[in-house]
Amino acid sequence: xxxKLYLALLWRLSAxxxxxxxxxxxxxxxxxxxxxxxxxxxxxxxxxxxxEADKLVRITAQPGxxxxxxxxxxxxxxxxxxxxxxxFQRAAKDKEIEHFYFKVPTTLWTAGHxxxxxxxxxxxxxxxxxxxxxxxxxxxxxxxxxFPEQYGLSPATRARGTKELQDRDLLSVTKxxxxxxxxxxxxxxxxxVRNIYQLINDATIPKRAPTPKPPVPAASAPTSTLxxxxxxxxxxxxxxxxxxxxxx
Numbered sequence: 001x002x003x004k005l006y007l008a009l010l011w012r013l014s015a016x017x018x019x020x021x022x023x024x025x026x027x028x029x030x031x032x033x034x035x036x037x038x039x040x041x042x043x044x045x046x047x048x049x050x051x052e053a054d055k056l057v058r059i060t061a062q063p064g065x066x067x068x069x070x071x072x073x074x075x076x077x078x079x080x081x082x083x084x085x086x087x088f089q090r091a092a093k094d095k096e097i098e099h100f101y102f103k104v105p106t107t108l109w110t111a112g113h114x115x116x117x118x119x120x121x122x123x124x125x126x127x128x129x130x131x132x133x134x135x136x137x138x139x140x141x142x143x144x145x146x147f148p149e150q151y152g153l154s155p156a157t158r159a160r161g162t163k164e165l166q167d168r169d170l171l172s173v174t175k176x177x178x179x180x181x182x183x184x185x186x187x188x189x190x191x192x193v194r195n196i197y198q199l200i201n202d203a204t205i206p207k208r209a210p211t212p213k214p215p216v217p218a219a220s221a222p223t224s225t226l227x228x229x230x231x232x233x234x235x236x237x238x239x240x241x242x243x244x245x246x247x248x
Contacts, residue, residue, distance in 0.1 A: 002047040003122060004031055004114060006056060007104060009071060018071040018081045021062065024048075032115035102130050107202040113168060120153075121168070124161030127151050128171065128199050137204045139196050141176070162197075170203040 008030055013020055028040030048069065051057045055078040058070040073079035084101035104126075108114050114122065128134045148154065153161075165171035178192040 001031075001043055002050040003119075005044060005047040006051055007114065008109075009051075009057065009069065011104070011106075011109060013069075013071050014083075019068055021066045021068050023066040030115075032112065102132065102135060103205050104129060105202060105205055108170075111202050113170065113202060117168070118160070118164055120157045120161035121164035122161075123151075123153055124158060124165055125170070125203065127153070128165075128197060128203070134197065134199050135205050136207075137199060139198045141194050141196050144194075165203075169201050170199065172198045172200050174198075 005027060008027065009020075012022075012030075024041040024044035025036045027044045028036035031040075031044075033040030033043055048057065048059055052059050055076045056072055056074065058072055060068040060070065062068055071081040073081055104114075108125075117125070128140070131140050134140045142150075144155075147158065162171065162173060166173060174196045175193045176196045178194055
């Protein structure tokens with residue numbers, strides 16, 4: 001519940017001053033919790049205490065109104081929150097990796113997926129989204145040996161989460177023969193296969209439509225064109241964007 005609430009806070013508090021006094025029952029309603037006025041609100045308060053203990057938010061009591069929730073830096077060091085793109089642009093070259101981030105598609109909220117999915121499914125969803133290729137709908141794979149060390153998820157959690165994402169039509173999983181094995185050319189050796197993952201439907205980031213070029217008057221039509229040299233920029237996160245390099 002704490003992870004879902006933190007994602008909701010990042011989604012809704014995407015502009016300065018990165019705080020809110022929305023009452024717990026409203027967050028409970030957003031997350032689809034039963035009995036949001038009482039039991040649901042208590043679950044939100046419990047989740048907020050976890051996030052505050054991890055120095056991801058600061059809670060300030062306000063007599064006569066709801067407590068103020070202030071976002072803090074995702075690293076858990078208790079620093080002031082800034083947009084990941086802003087921090088990335090201002091960071092020294094050797095510090096840029098601390099501010100890498102990824103996007104969570106808004107459709108995962110509006111279609112009710114995040115609110116209703118299990119913890120294993122949410123964990124696998126975030127793992128997939130953290131890979132920029134996967135978030136664009138491209139095929140990815142992981143080594144079964146490296147995956148638990150890199151993401152801290154057990155094989156059982158990975159399997160349960162993957163199955164649920166497939167059932168929700170958010171993830172496609174296919175098997176592919178490993179052809180780069182030094183033993184693959186041997187006739188009687190056992191063939192190795194690996195799972196290939198691909199985010200689909202509501203779990204993908206919609207591609208921006210290209211901006212149409214204005215018509216060029218015939219009298220001023222250029223005689224030659226120059227390719228614009230690409231510049232390194234970071235996309236500004238909006239609602240639903242999550243920093244991946246700073247502890248999420």
